[in-house]
Amino acid sequence: MALPNVSKPQLERYPLYLTYLKNLDSNSYVSSSKLAKDLDLNEEQVRKDLQVVSKRKGKPRMGREVRLLIKDLEAFLGYHDHTNAIVVGVGHLGQAFLNFEGFKHFGLNVVSGFDIDDKLVGYSVNDKPIYHIDRLNDLVGKLEATIAILTTPRSSAQEMADKLVRAGIKGIWNFVPTHLNVNDDVVVENVDLASSLAVLSYKLDIKFKEVK
Amino acid sequence: MALPNVSKPQLERYPLYLTYLKNLDSNSYVSSSKLAKDLDLNEEQVRKDLQVVSKRKGKPRMGREVRLLIKDLEAFLGYHDHTNAIVVGVGHLGQAFLNFEGFKHFGLNVVSGFDIDDKLVGYSVNDKPIYHIDRLNDLVGKLEATIAILTTPRSSAQEMADKLVRAGIKGIWNFVPTHLNVNDDVVVENVDLASSLAVLSYKLDIKFKEVK
Numbered sequence: 195m196a197l198p199n200v201s202k203p204q205l206e207r208y209p210l211y212l213t214y215l216k217n218l219d220s221n222s223y224v225s226s227s228k229l230a231k232d233l234d235l236n237e238e239q240v241r242k243d244l245q246v247v248s249k250r251k252g253k254p255r256m257g258r259e260v261r262l263l264i265k266d267l268e269a270f271l272g273y274h275d276h277t278n279a280i281v282v283g284v285g286h287l288g289q290a291f292l293n294f295e296g297f298k299h300f301g302l303n304v305v306s307g308f309d310i311d312d313k314l315v316g317y318s319v320n321d322k323p324i325y326h327i328d329r330l331n332d333l334v335g336k337l338e339a340t341i342a343i344l345t346t347p348r349s350s351a352q353e354m355a356d357k358l359v360r361a362g363i364k365g366i367w368n369f370v371p372t373h374l375n376v377n378d379d380v381v382v383e384n385v386d387l388a389s390s391l392a393v394l395s396y397k398l399d400i401k402f403k404e405v406k
Numbered sequence: 407m408a409l410p411n412v413s414k415p416q417l418e419r420y421p422l423y424l425t426y427l428k429n430l431d432s433n434s435y436v437s438s439s440k441l442a443k444d445l446d447l448n449e450e451q452v453r454k455d456l457q458v459v460s461k462r463k464g465k466p467r468m469g470r471e472v473r474l475l476i477k478d479l480e481a482f483l484g485y486h487d488h489t490n491a492i493v494v495g496v497g498h499l500g501q502a503f504l505n506f507e508g509f510k511h512f513g514l515n516v517v518s519g520f521d522i523d524d525k526l527v528g529y530s531v532n533d534k535p536i537y538h539i540d541r542l543n544d545l546v547g548k549l550e551a552t553i554a555i556l557t558t559p560r561s562s563a564q565e566m567a568d569k570l571v572r573a574g575i576k577g578i579w580n581f582v583p584t585h586l587n588v589n590d591d592v593v594v595e596n597v598d599l600a601s602s603l604a605v606l607s608y609k610l611d612i613k614f615k616e617v618k
Contacts, residue, residue, distance in 0.1 A: 205608050206601035213560070213583050213600070233585055272607050290502040300603050340610065348425070365610045367603065371425050373445055381613060383606035387597065388425070389418035391512050391579065394595035395484050396417050398552065398577045401593060 200246060207235070207243055209300075212267045218260045225257030246270075273301045278339045279367070282354055283346030284309040284324050287369060291343050292319040305337050327354070330361040341365040348372050355382075412458060419447065419455055421512075424479045430472045437469030458482075485513045490551045491579070494566055495558030496521040496536050499581060503555050504531040517549050539566070542573040553577040560584050567594075 214233060218224060226244060230237035244258070248266035252258040268274060279297075281288045284307040291297075292307050307324040309315060315326045325333060333339075342363045346354050351370040358366060365381040368374055371388045426445060430436060438456060442449035456470070460478035464470040480486060491509075493500045496519040503509075504519050519536040521527060527538045537545060545551075554575045558566050563582040570578060577593040580586055583600045 200608065202605055205605045206598065209583060209598060209600035209604050210585065214585060271604050272611065277607065277610075286502040286505040290498040293498040297603070300600055301607065302603060341606065364613070365606050367606055371421065373422065373426060379613070381606060381609040383602055383609070385597070385599065385602050386418065386421060388421035388512055390595055390597050391509070391514060392421050392483050393414055393417045394553065394577050394579055394593060395489065395513065396412065397593040397595070398489075399484065401576070401591070 204243055204246075207239075208247065208267055208271055211240075211243070212264065212271070215260050215264050215267070220261040220264065222260050223253065223256040223258060224260055224263070225252065225255075228257065271301070273299065276301055276303050277341055278303050278305045278337055279341040279343055280305060280334070280337065280339045280363075281307040281343045281345060282309075282327070282358065283344065283350075283370075284311070284314050284319065285345060285347075288343070288345040289319050291345065292322050295320075302341065304343070305339060306333075327357065330357055334358075334361040334363060339363065341367060343367045343369065344374075345369045416455055416458075419451075420459065420479055420483055423452075423455070424476065424483070427472050427476050427479070432473040432476065434472050435465065435468040435470060436472055436475070437464065437467075440469065483513070485511065488513055488515050489553055490515050490517045490549055491553040491555055492517060492546070492549065492551045492575075493519040493555045493557060494521075494539070494570065495556065495562075495582075496523070496526050496531065497557060497559075500555070500557040501531050503557065504534050507532075514553065516555070517551060518545075539569065542569055546570075546573040546575060551575065553579060556580045556582055556586075558582060 210233060211229065214229065215224065226241040227237050230240040247270040248263060250258065250262060279302050281291050281304060288307060291304055297304060304322065306322050307319060308327050308330060309324055310327050314324050317324055342358045344351060344354060344366050348370050351372050352374060355366060355374045355376055359376055359380050366374065368382055368384045371386050374382050376382055422445060423441065426441065427436065438453040439449050442452040459482040460475060462470065462474055491514050493503045493516060500519060503516055509516060516534065518534050519531060520539050520542060521536055522539050526536045529536055554570045556563060556566060556578050560582055563584050564586060567578055567586045567588055571588055571592050578586065580594055580596045583598050586594050588594055
C-alpha cells in the first residue's frame with residue numbers, strides 16, 4: 195500500500211486512540227467529537243487522523259463502529275506484521291525489555307540480547323539468549339532482526355550504533371540520552387527520558403515553586 | 407526565580423544540549439551555529455533557547471564557554487535541587503527504575519517502590535524498600551516524595567493515579583500506555599513507548615516497504 199504522509203505528532207496519537215477504543219464495548223459506536231473530548235484533543239484533528247487510517251465512513255450522529263476502527267488502526271500501525279528486534283546492552287533497562295512480553299501486541303518480537311559482559315554472554319533472560327556483540331554481523335541476518343533496542347551506556351552508544359548499521363539493522367530505538375550519527379538509510383527513534391523528566395520537573399516548578 | 411514561559415519541544419532540547427556539551431572540553435567555547443549543526447537543529451532556535459537559560463553573553467566568533475553553559479543549563483533544569491520519587495508498580499520496568507542510579511544526575515532520587523503483590527512487599531530492590539500500596543497515604547509525606555513513576559498494568563493505572571493524588575503526589579511520570587484523568591493540581595508527563603514505536607515502525611515502512 196502507498197503510505198500517506200503522516201506527521202510525527204499524528205503518528206503518536208494513533209496508539210492513544212487504540213488504547214482508548216479497547217476500553218470501550220467493541221460493538222458500540224464512537225464519534226470523533228467524543229474521542230476528542232475524552233482524550234483532550236482537537237476534534238477536527240481527530241477527524242482528519244481517522245480519515246487517514248480508515249476508508250469506512252461513520253454513521254451520522256453515531257460515529258464509527260469501535261470494532262472496525264480498532265481493526266483499521268491496528269492494520270495501519272502494522273501490529274499484525276511482526277518485526278524482530280534485538281536488545282543491545284543488557285543492563286537493567288535492557289533486561290526489562292527482554293522480560294517484557296507486551297511489545298508483541300505492537301508487532302515487535304524481542305528475540306535476543308547482545309552485550310560485551312562475559313558474566314551475561316551465554317545466559318538467557320526470559321528464554322532469550324544473550325550473545326556477544328562480536329557476533330552481530332553473524333547473527334542479525336539469521337535472527338531476521340530489523341530493529342535494535344539500544345540500551346548501552348552513553349560512552350559506547352555511537353560505537354554500537356555503527357556496529358548495528360554494519361550488521362544490517364535498519365531501525366534503532368535509542369534509549370541512550372545521546373545524539374547518534376547514522377547514515378540516511380537507517381531510522382533512529384529516540385526515547386529521551388532526561389528530556390521527558392525535564393518537562394515534568396519544569397511543569398512542577400511552574401505550579402509549585404513560582405508562588406514562593 | 408520567575409520562570410519564563412517555555413514550550414515543551416524547547417524544554418526537551420535542553421537535556422540534549424547538556425549531553426552534547428559534556429562530551430566537549432569544559433574549558434573550550436561553543437557557538438550556537440556549531441551546536442545547531444551537530445545536533446541537526448535550527449541555529450536561530452538554538453540561540454533563543456540558550457538566551458533563556460543563560461544571562462551571560464558569548465564571545466564574538468567563539469561563542470559561550472562550555473563549562474559555564476553546562477552550569478547554567480543544569481541550574482535551569484533543576485539538576486541540583488533533588489526531588490524524591492517513588493516507583494508504583496514493581497514489575498520489570500519498575501525494577502529497572504529502582505536499580506537505575508542515573509536519575510540522580512537529573513535531580514531525581516528514587517527512594518522506594520509500591521506494589522500490591524505480597525511476593526514483593528517487604529523486600530528491597532537495590533536497597534530501596536517495597537511497600538504495599540495501602541501505605542501510600544501514610545508514607546508519601548514521610549518519604550518527602552513529590553513524583554511517582556507509574557509502571558503498573560494498564561488495568562490499574564487510573565485507580566493508582568487517583569490514590570497517588572489523594573496521598574499528595576504532585577507529578578506522575580506515566581509509563582503506562584493509557585490516558586490518565588487527574589485534576590489540574592497534578593502534572594502528568596506521559597512516556598508512551600507504543601507511540602514511539604509507532605513512529606519508528608512507520609518510518610521503517612516508508613523507507614523499506616513502499617518500494618516493494
